[in-house]
């Protein structure tokens with residue numbers, strides 16, 4: 001199916017900010033972020049997840065298919081995002097739902113269908129890749145914490161062993177694969193402890209994958225997002241981040257996704273999927289959420305997917321996630337989970353996070 005960016009290009013008359021809001025509100029678009037399991041095969045040292053829920057039940061899988069059926073007649077664009085836990089731990093569920101959605105999109109003449117998998121890649125084999133490509137799941141976001149020992153220090157499997165060599169071999173397998181429209185985003189985590197290691201990683205990425213346009217880069221500073229391991233997590237100071245990002249961009253120059261020097265007025269402002277009415281998260285237990293980070297926050301538990309594909313939604317909680325659209329505040333739209341100090345007078349429109357209620 002066609003490329004989403006090209007397919008959704010809007011009339012040139014809108015400025016970037018209005019265009020970003022138009023996309024967030026487009027009724028012919030639906031993005032579902034699905035958690036086929038909330039279990040993971042790794043135990044990363046900074047992970048904020050509690051791994052409380054296991055595999056999606058057969059009933060929830062059917063409910064997701066029914067939700068897709070209900071929405072399809074009005075859709076031109078359907079995207080699936082796969083998240084966890086580690087979604088490839090439950091790759092059978094992923095293939096089942098994506099295969100169903102692809103068939104139904106073809107039957108209904110939907111213009112675009114595709115998917116993105118956020119994965120640690122340890123379970124991605126060439127056989128599985130072939131099956132994923134066959135159901136239009138061709139975009140991967142794969143995290144790396146450094147070069148070999150740097151990665152293995154934080155990203156270990158359940159037995160405590162490092163995973164770098166496995167993941168690096170998967171990346172080479174992706175490079176050698178025959179699929180021209182793969183999109184592999186290498187998400188490089190920036191932390192105080194891995195400055196030297198990510199430089200080495202960047203040099204090796206450039207040498208191995210820099211000439212393949214299917215590979216892109218996403219530089220991401222690790223934040224302390226709570227969870228059971230929050231006491232052991234350190235984040236880079238804001239001033240340090242800029243210097244490291246600039247240095248990494250130099251080492252990786254020419255690759256997709258690096259920060260560029262365009263003036264802010266020419267860039268589309270970020271609108272997080274959590275702020276978009278046409279984006280929903282379905283957790284493994286069928287609960288509906290908006291944000292993939294604050295799973296333990298009560299205001300992120302906004303409702304339930306029913307078996308018939310309809311949604312029971314707590315509208316009072318929804319107001320929190322959509323308030324940035326109401327005020328056209330791009331600070332809030334970029335990350336609606338937090339309540340800004342200047343929103344203090346908007347208490348009626350904002351649901352406090354649990355810690356603030358207590």
Ligand code: SF4
Nearest residue numbers: 272274291293335337
């Ligand atoms: S609301 Fe903020 S924390 Fe949640 S997914 Fe969006 S950007 Fe991330």
